Amino acid sequence: MAPLARMAPLRIAEQVAAHLPPADFVGRVEVARPGYINLTLDEGWLARQVETILAAGDRWGAVDVGRGERIQVEYVSANPTGPLTVGSGRNAVLGDGLASVLEAAGYRVQREYYVNDAGSQMQKFAETLYARYAQALGHDIPIPEDGYRGSYMVELGRAIAQEEGERYLQMDRDRAVEALRDEGLRRMLETIREDLALLGIHFDRWFSERSLYEDGTFETVMQLLRERGYLEEREGAIWFKATLLGSDKDEVVVRSNGEPGYFASDIAYHYDKFVRRGFDRVIDVWGADHQGHVPRMKAMMKALGLDPDRLIIVIYQLVTLTREGVEVRLSKRTGEIVTLRELVEEVGPDAVRFFLLSREANSQMEFDLSLAKQESEKNPVYYVQYAHARIASILRKAAADGWEATSDRGDVTLLTHPGELALIRKMLELPEVVALSARQMSPHFLPHYAQDLAAAFHAFYRDCRVLDPANEALSYARLKLVRTAKQVLARTLGLMGMSAPETM
């Protein structure tokens, strides 16, 4: 503005400040170099917000960024060929946190898990299972060359052998493999569902990849792409001409052996999401190892005549586990992986949620097992939950001492101490944090906010005694303040999928 107005920035700021319309929430207005206008919230207004926040209840933090848009968050979607890994855990926590924050931000959210129950990996899984099952019954059948080597497959084969006997051996091999595929899939999905439930994660829908082939969606989409000239047969395979749409290479859709590849499913699946089910936007949460697929997905959107910006792909980087500062090596080759379940059992669901959520998706992160399970002041999980439990304790004491702890008594305008006002300011930030997280599709702001909020409470607690028989009016005002703080802490923990303990 300075060149336009031919005025020094500081002068402009002074002029603007002088002409600001008065508002009840504005306290001091100050101008600072080189041209800032600082507005300070009016303290009386701040104090009154306690009533507003308390009355909002669980809706505090709700904003309307989404304007009721229908949005689908598809996450985890790990192949049902093995147990969930720590990496799947990051996916689960990010996806679920994002879904929660989007709900709070005014979107209509659907949580979905895409089950890869078609394709070559499933076939490999079935053949491995057939071998492990047969082995459990004393037959010397080797697992396939590139089969699944993990010990969980041995256990799965043994479990089926024990519970169902030799019935699969009595079928011919191909039929047995197919039947075991379905039985193994059912059991793997059950395990995955349980593992996720340990973290409090539940999906609205489990979407079968195979169904895309069974209900004709795949054929419909192929027809569409063919008509539009995006398909081409070359060397016996059918290619998607992604280069026509800005991608750097074409992609195989149907392999020369006649089998559709995973990209074929992805096209049909996203057609179903956008065209059939009509989601305004779709979020896919993917590990960094799938990052190379993004351009072809964007090309696919264009080919389907859809705005590529409606598909948001959140990529998260891989997780390194450490214990006592030493990296815990994972070996896929031997099948010795650290599973999500082991992690949850070792450090607890709240710590898993908090730590996996607290890093921005696009950063590689380290998960410190020793820290996460430590029940001490070093652990930020306990720091936040402790604030909640401490308030609960105050409220218990208040009730025991005869205070009307849950009544509406309490004049919040008595709240003028800097510690009280700082706590109120922090509580007022929650809607902004929700809006920011939704706009940036980054739930990692929540754990940081939770720590700040807890810190504001602990600092208040040091300076301000809540229950003081010598000052009943102030005590009731503060009781109302801490009830409000408890509610905001619980809400924040809830958005992160964590528990808010009354005692610890």
Next chain:
RNA sequence: GCCCCCGUAGCUCAAAGGAUAGAGCGUUUGGUUGCGGACCAAAAGGUUGCAGGUUCGAGUCCUGCCGGGGGUGCCA
């Protein structure tokens, strides 16, 4: 080789193109005749990987380089 992500305090990480780059841990030093000390306060600790550029203003945007991770399959 080419493509994507990351590089910020000793460590793990924040930071919406804006002011003096912030937390936690670790280190040092203090704090409770009282509601939960799993708490609080203070101090020390930084050339934001390096070199250029754009901008009134860059940790943030652009170019090149260095380092780490991922991708680059008719696997997912």
